Amino acid sequence: MNQYVIPANFTDAGRLFGIFEVRNGVEAVAVSIPLLMLCFSWLPFSLTTNLIITMIIVIPAGGFALIGIHDDCLTRFLHTWLVWRRKRGVIFHRGSARMKKRRAKQFHED
Numbered sequence: 532m533n534q535y536v537i538p539a540n541f542t543d544a545g546r547l548f549g550i551f552e553v554r555n556g557v558e559a560v561a562v563s564i565p566l567l568m569l570c571f572s573w574l575p576f577s578l579t580t581n582l583i584i585t586m587i588i589v590i591p592a593g594g595f596a597l598i599g600i601h602d603d604c605l606t607r608f609l610h611t612w613l614v615w616r617r618k619r620g621v622i623f624h625r626g627s628a629r630m631k632k633r634r635a636k637q638f639h640e641d
């Protein structure tokens with residue numbers, strides 16, 4: 532019987548710093564750069580104040596995008612949520628999940 536030693540960092544391949552997925556890193560950059568540009572172009576304060584306000588806004592937004600939601604990247608979570616919102620059913624008092632449009636109009640007119 533052969534024994535194979537699995538190294539502790541075998542799941543680190545394809546990750547940034549061994550922690551974050553590459554897709555989350557790309558999304559974090561895609562969220563952070565426009566926010567950075569907007570902060571520097573629209574804020575009328577001095578450079579130091581602009582830097583502080585920009586750091587207060589950009590670092591949490593980029594960190595949130597880097598971490599993701601429930602171990603999913605933001606776009607994957609948004610897609611899943613939108614599909615759920617579009618395909619969710621409404622359960623009525625008789626247990627039916629779907630209702631014809633004509634019946635739905637009658638239901639709402641009463």
